Amino acid sequence: MARYLLGRVIGLIGVFIAVSIVAFLLMHSIPGGPFDEEKSPLPPAARANILRKYGLDRPLYIQYLRYMGSALHGDFGISFQNPTETVLQTIGRTWPVSLRLGGLTILIALPLGILLGIIAAVKQNTWIDYVTTFVSTLGLTVPNFVIATWLLLLFSVRLRWLPTGGWGGWKTWIMPVTALGLGPMALAARYTRSSLIEVMRADYIRTAHAKGLSGRRVIMRHALKNALIPLITILGPQVPNLVTGTIFVEVIFRVPGLGKFFVSSIYLRDYPMLMATMLLVALLWSATYLLSDILYTVVDPRVRLYGD
Amino acid sequence: MSTVANTPARVASDVQRKGEASLWRDARRRFFKNKLAVAALVVAVALILTAIFANVIAPASYDYSVIGDALQFPNRQHLLGTDSVGRDFLSRLIYGARISMIVGFSVQAIAVLIGVSLGMLAGLLGGWVDYLIMRCVEVLTAIPGILFALFLISVFGGGLRNVILAIALVGWIDLCRLTRAQFLTLREKDYVLAARSIGTSPFQIATRHLLPNALAPLIVAVTLGIPSAIFTEASLSFLGLGINDPLPSWGKMVADANSYIRVYWHLGLFPTLLIATTMLSFSFVGDGLRDALDPHLNK
Numbered sequence: 125m126a127r128y129l130l131g132r133v134i135g136l137i138g139v140f141i142a143v144s145i146v147a148f149l150l151m152h153s154i155p156g157g158p159f160d161e162e163k164s165p166l167p168p169a170a171r172a173n174i175l176r177k178y179g180l181d182r183p184l185y186i187q188y189l190r191y192m193g194s195a196l197h198g199d200f201g202i203s204f205q206n207p208t209e210t211v212l213q214t215i216g217r218t219w220p221v222s223l224r225l226g227g228l229t230i231l232i233a234l235p236l237g238i239l240l241g242i243i244a245a246v247k248q249n250t251w252i253d254y255v256t257t258f259v260s261t262l263g264l265t266v267p268n269f270v271i272a273t274w275l276l277l278l279f280s281v282r283l284r285w286l287p288t289g290g291w292g293g294w295k296t297w298i299m300p301v302t303a304l305g306l307g308p309m310a311l312a313a314r315y316t317r318s319s320l321i322e323v324m325r326a327d328y329i330r331t332a333h334a335k336g337l338s339g340r341r342v343i344m345r346h347a348l349k350n351a352l353i354p355l356i357t358i359l360g361p362q363v364p365n366l367v368t369g370t371i372f373v374e375v376i377f378r379v380p381g382l383g384k385f386f387v388s389s390i391y392l393r394d395y396p397m398l399m400a401t402m403l404l405v406a407l408l409w410s411a412t413y414l415l416s417d418i419l420y421t422v423v424d425p426r427v428r429l430y431g432d
Numbered sequence: 433m434s435t436v437a438n439t440p441a442r443v444a445s446d447v448q449r450k451g452e453a454s455l456w457r458d459a460r461r462r463f464f465k466n467k468l469a470v471a472a473l474v475v476a477v478a479l480i481l482t483a484i485f486a487n488v489i490a491p492a493s494y495d496y497s498v499i500g501d502a503l504q505f506p507n508r509q510h511l512l513g514t515d516s517v518g519r520d521f522l523s524r525l526i527y528g529a530r531i532s533m534i535v536g537f538s539v540q541a542i543a544v545l546i547g548v549s550l551g552m553l554a555g556l557l558g559g560w561v562d563y564l565i566m567r568c569v570e571v572l573t574a575i576p577g578i579l580f581a582l583f584l585i586s587v588f589g590g591g592l593r594n595v596i597l598a599i600a601l602v603g604w605i606d607l608c609r610l611t612r613a614q615f616l617t618l619r620e621k622d623y624v625l626a627a628r629s630i631g632t633s634p635f636q637i638a639t640r641h642l643l644p645n646a647l648a649p650l651i652v653a654v655t656l657g658i659p660s661a662i663f664t665e666a667s668l669s670f671l672g673l674g675i676n677d678p679l680p681s682w683g684k685m686v687a688d689a690n691s692y693i694r695v696y697w698h699l700g701l702f703p704t705l706l707i708a709t710t711m712l713s714f715s716f717v718g719d720g721l722r723d724a725l726d727p728h729l730n731k
Contacts (some may be wrong), residue, residue: 135570150587205579264713267663270672270704273686277697288694364576375671376690387671389588402583406574 129418136410143406144399148188150396178202201396203258205388211400215382221291223299223383224372228365234303234312234359238352241316246343248321255315269372272303276376289378293376300377304370308362315358320351360416364409400405455648455725464723469720475713482526483533492520495525495678503696506618513698516688524680525702531592531681532662532710539661540601540654547604548643548650551611555619555637562612569605577602578664585673595674599664603657610653614646621645656718659711665708682707 166174175181178201179190191201198209209217216360237260244256263271279286279299324347325330332342371383378384382401389397436659463469481487491511502518512522554562572580584598619642628638649726656663666683668674675681689699 138567139570139574142567143574146571147583150583152588204503261712261715262708265659265715267661267667267670267683267711269667269686270707273689273693273704276693277700280698307674320576372667372670387673390582390671390673393586398583398586402575402579405576405579409576410574416505 132414132417135416136312140403141409144192144403145188147399147402148191149184152184152187189389191399195400195431200400202398203389204394205392205397208308211396212286214385214397215400215404218380218382218385221379222370222383223306225370225373225379225381226363227298227365228249228297228346229301229308230363232301233309236305237312238308238316238355240309240344241313242320242348244317245320245324253317253336256317259306260310260313265305268303268307269376270322271306272299272373272376275303276297289376290379291379291381296377303376304373308359308366311417312359312364312371313357314354320347323347323351326350353420356419356423360412360419363412364405397410448627459648459721459724466633466720466723468716469724472713472720473717475709476639476717479529479710479713480533480656483530486527486530488527488557490520490523492523494524494680496523499640503692505696506698510545510704513696513697516692521698525682527635527708528680528682528685528706531675531679532665534592535596535599535665536658536662537706538596539603540657542600543603543607543657544650544654545604546600547607548611550604551608552615552638552643554608555612555615555726556634556642565608565612569608572602572605577605577662578667581664581668582671582673587666590668590673591676592679595665595668599661606657607650607653608647610645614649615642616644619644651717652725655721656715659714659718660711662707662714669684 144246169294172181179187182190193359194201198212200215203209203214205212206214240256240260245251247253276288278301280288286299287296324343330343330346332346333339337345370379371386373379374381374383375387385397386401389401448495458506496519498514498518500518501510501514503516504514504518506513510520510522511523512520515524550565554565575583580602581595581598584601588594588598615638619637624637624641627641632640665674665681666686669681669683670683670687672687675684677684686700686705686707687701690694693700
């Protein structure tokens, strides 16, 4: 196990370095920077000074090494669009908003999805099952900004129950959380349903029924425990997915989170900010994959990671 | 070539061809029994036809604007109203289908070209080629696809061509993995051993024996890849980082609607309905194909 983990972590670091190099090279391969003539007309000497200050006059590999060196110390430079803040401060300011949005979404969407999945599995081929299937298909295939627009049209424009955007108070949370959560909820419902249906055919379930246990008890105590195992691998990667998902929801509902800030970084070609966000997401993404693999072996002793 | 009857290779390939024919016939029968899939196919075909004949169907051009007619609700002259610069909304939606289909199909074409050939190479050659390709795949999957596409577009700029390239650059990964996995299992089969034993070249084994047998899952993957590419394009354009004005993209139309949505509901409603319809119909066709081509899967 330890050896397997070590191998995985080393692999992760390798991937991480590759991602950072690719991102760094791509960003510096383009003509046009934040201190171009048309954006900020400066005397050549002043421009050279600024370029020197940000280290933009050095050869690329030196810039990269210097960047990664200070990044390891938690210094991601200064955001071009908010020169009064470091990148870390900007992320520290905006990320909690996205985290709260994502966290709320997970807390509501996953249990609800699992519940819907159980109901759909137990009441297979009834109207409840069909409605659940329809909603989960919608949640899985339709972009969340489409769902968000429908929510806006219904609850803000038509019914005038909820504000169209902003971030403050539970009323502003309802629509972003719903738009963001429909996808993960759908996924949880769909997998719980098919996994539970499969488990219900297992021998030990028949045994449990034969012992005379009630249907509810068989499902809650025997079937569900095993049916939820595959969910770990499917839902683990959903966590970082919420990070990218929030981009659209934050833009449409004007939530001042990291996602909205990321989009403005793209418009403004804010290299330090873009680079830091990419590294952050890459780290989060690979870490959750690793974690869900480990969790899988803990929950299901039949699975071995290091055998193969 | 035709004078030589019944060499082992020929018999083998005949048997295989017969097997295939019945596989496809069975699949077609199963697919057309699936009502949802057939209905979805009808909608998808209608959308494709709309895209092809957009210039015939659309009442006006997508970029013809009359400022005086701006922001009209649906009426007799403009069936679905007009947008903020007075362009006929119905026409823009119809041409939007064309953009979506162009993106969906060309992304998949590029993805098949890159993904299937790299997957074949990796699965067939193994060794360092496989290692190199799989590490590339790993690096590309370390970041969510849409984020990578966003990043590429922030570097190289938007526009139809760049959007297609940016999405395709991530879109080949699944096809590559799938082809590789198929090749790894299929190359252990007896008929491959038989083919090899009579001296068939690796290239012929790959194209004549392995690829046809790996075709079914690949077709499903490509079909499901089309809505996913359209999804990504709509998302990029929604952020203003995709298709550029005056070309109509449904995603961008939704974004533009956002500022007017309080009053002009039609600007938000119609493009979102079209995006949803497109995604659902293509996904259901893909699901139907999967069920039809692989009866062992699910159920």
